[in-house]
Amino acid sequence: QMAATLLADSVTVTPDGKLTASGNVEVMFEGTHMQAAAITYSQSTDKLDITGPILISAPNGDVFTADQAQLSPTLETGLLLSARMVLDNQLQLTAGRIDRTQGDLTQFSRVAATSCNICNDRPPLWEIRANRIIHDENEQQLYLENAVMRVRGVPIFWLPYMRLPDPSLERATGFLVPSYSSNDLLGTGIKMPYFIRLGDYRDLTLTPYISAETKTLEARYRQAFTNGDITIKAATSRDTIIPDTQRGYIELDGRFDLARGYELRFGATGVSDISYLKQYDYSDQDRLKSFVTIDRYTDAGFTFGEIALYQSTIAGENSSSLPPFVMSFATEKQQELIGGNLTLSADSDLHFRFGTDDNGNAADVLRIGTAADWNRNWVLPNGLVVESDVGLQIDRWVIENDPDQGGTRISPSAAITLRYPMMRETVSGGQDLLEPIIMIGWTGDFGATVPNEDSLSAELTETNLFKLSRFPGDDRIENGAQIAYGGSWHRTSGNDWTAHVVIGQIMRETVADYSSSSGLTGRSSDILAAGQFAINDGLYVLGRAVFDTDLSAQKSEILIGTDGDYLDLSASYVWLPLDTDEGRDDDFSQWAIAADYQINDIWSVGASGRYDVAANDPVKAGLSVGWRNECVEVELSASRSYTSSTTVAPTTDYSLTIGLAGFGTGATSVQSRQACRN
Amino acid sequence: CGYAPIYGTHGSASDLMGSVSFNVDQTAEGYHLRERLVERLGTPEAQAPNQLTVRIATSEKPVAIASNDTTVRTTVTGTADYSFVNNAGETVATGSVRSFEGYSSLGSVVAINAAQQDAYERLSYSLADLIVAQILTRTAGQ
């Protein structure tokens, strides 16, 4: 019992069962709405004969226009003449005739499909003409017969039969957007990705990559489970770089939520030769890590366990001495104790070397450690915050293949930190927070001193300035008494910008085994200054530097960025003085910049660059230009890498991708419809 | 010069210590962030009236690459979105803070792993300190 409603300026009814409606005629039926100039309905044929201009909008957003039509009263079946249909308000199909059938099938005869604006002054940017297109609403597919692709009216290619996803389809098997690229190493080539949907939870993408220098097949398999997912990437190539050998790689990554909050993560990478990944730009990792990790973090503690194998991709680096096999375990529990917080922890690290590394080190080291730490805060009536810390750490090393046999180290520690935070209101209604801080502490270091493997490169920053040790690992601690003084200043002004500065220095009783550029050498450290300035949702500047006594900057780093609507900028500058402990044989200063600017709805440009100031030559540079309108998205990019070694050569890389909007939800459906120029 | 202590008898944040419960990510960064927040704002009482929710996002980028294409130093950038809700359910302060830490990526794998882990821990501490400073300055008015 479905009722279609008809509205018109005037209606004539004749006894032979004919109704004629004319003047702003509208018919509504279950969400489908039609407007027409005139309609005649005859009971005998049970058909609506409609004279145009006809406009039909279906509930799912499809829109039909036609000059003439004959439809069922429910507007579901029938035919339209010289009609046009717009799918998902993107893809327009203009046809001599459209037949709508009961089973959600719509057939277009003598049809042109495009998502570009149709202006009568010239043919659209691209269109596909076909004898017949059948749109299957259930399958969300478009089947084209005898299809010709035309650009500005010029036919480019012809296909007897073609199938395309309609704009509302998200995951369907089929070709993805091809990309064309060329670089010095692999020549000019094209990648044609083909996506295969294997049900709702798995998919496989096969991408043949054919160029003058290489025949490569890339593959990516993904599978989602209820409690996790896995991804497998692989590629196999025969190329002219290493002729007559099958090169390739395989990489597995997975993540699973286990019971009681534990999470399992694992990854493995195998590669035929160390330069393959960088040459094909599949990964820029210097070391490949294959690992299994299980961990759990809660408010009251954590447990962490990892087994990892490392393989180097740096030319000349012997993987067997990295060390390649590293196992680590750590667990920590926190509980309340006499008004304070007691942290009990136990951990152990084990690493094996199957050979000797460049500086003759072949040590296999096992360390087992346990520690207890109690801290408590008091707030005095005058606003002074007193933080007390008492700790005991005991570590045992067992070392083989090395003159040093290891031993046990016992390290008690105690510290008092005094903070006096003060605030005032600023004239602009913001707040100024000034907090002088002083830490007085002592650490004992009794027992063995082992070779320093995990504490080679320390950093002095505003977060470990007032801690007892700035060493990253366990092999070293700061011995003796020390005092760290300084302060932080924080200003928020209304809601639009904030500034933050921390300055401080450390004076200590005995010199600690820090690397030269860390700023922590000697009995008095360099002066640390760190700060940031950030405008709400706009520009931010973050910086940190250590200054030696004559106030010349040692290690320093600055980060600048914005993530505005139109400009995406991130720039960094770093200055690292020579430091053999940290693997640098000379000074190192480098700036890098990456910017993407959306000029208007159509044009976007991007630039990136990395320049080595000390060596005075560029490292990487890149440019990209994007052009898009309502029906096409084109991205042209070029990048140049100047780095070179025995496995990596300087290469220039160009790539071009063209995506047609309107097929599947892949390419963007930019709403910037261009008006016709007439 | 107009500064007044914020803790102590009539400080603007005198009842803040211990009155905040923390809702953080169940990750290493979330754990160390909470550890630092407890150090600065005290262990939360049983029915702590205020709640601070923080979500962290981190990303790594090489900041110095040698001429033989090996990464010399990597910078970890972190942003933390926080919202501070008082016992009446009003959102008193919300926003996001950003910080960065670097670590050397040369040398043995053991040294790099330790430096990387320490960098992430320092980043969580830095984000926590910035959030505490934001809360102290933004709740001063209320």
Add this chain to the structure above:
Amino acid sequence: AQTDIALGGIQADSSAPVEITADSLSVDQETGIAAFSGNVLITQGELRLSAGSVEVVYDDDSGDITRLIASGGVTFVTATDAAEAQTAVYDLADNTLNMTGDVLITQGRSAIAADSMRVNLATGKAQLDGRVRTTLTQQDNN
């Protein structure tokens, strides 16, 4: 599925005898118009017309009723149809019915609404104007 629509058009035999009842009647000698008012009910064969008030116009020579001018809410009922409007003019001479003001015709389950309607009671041809609104109800074929 057969679509049912108020299509039969209204038909009546204007030659049948007309019977009029009303609360009161006043006759105007010069113009020869009789004005019935108060629950006026006119029956002619199967046709029944009720209205607030009706003016009846007689032919000067034959004395037959030539026109009925009804107002004050008119309903016009035949064996198969019902029509209502604010005013109606039933012209027995050329056998036409002219209704204006919230016209509503119902036949079985379907209905047509319009501002005005002219029906030729002999041929059943109806012409509706103003924002005409009707339903094309589709009987289930099962």
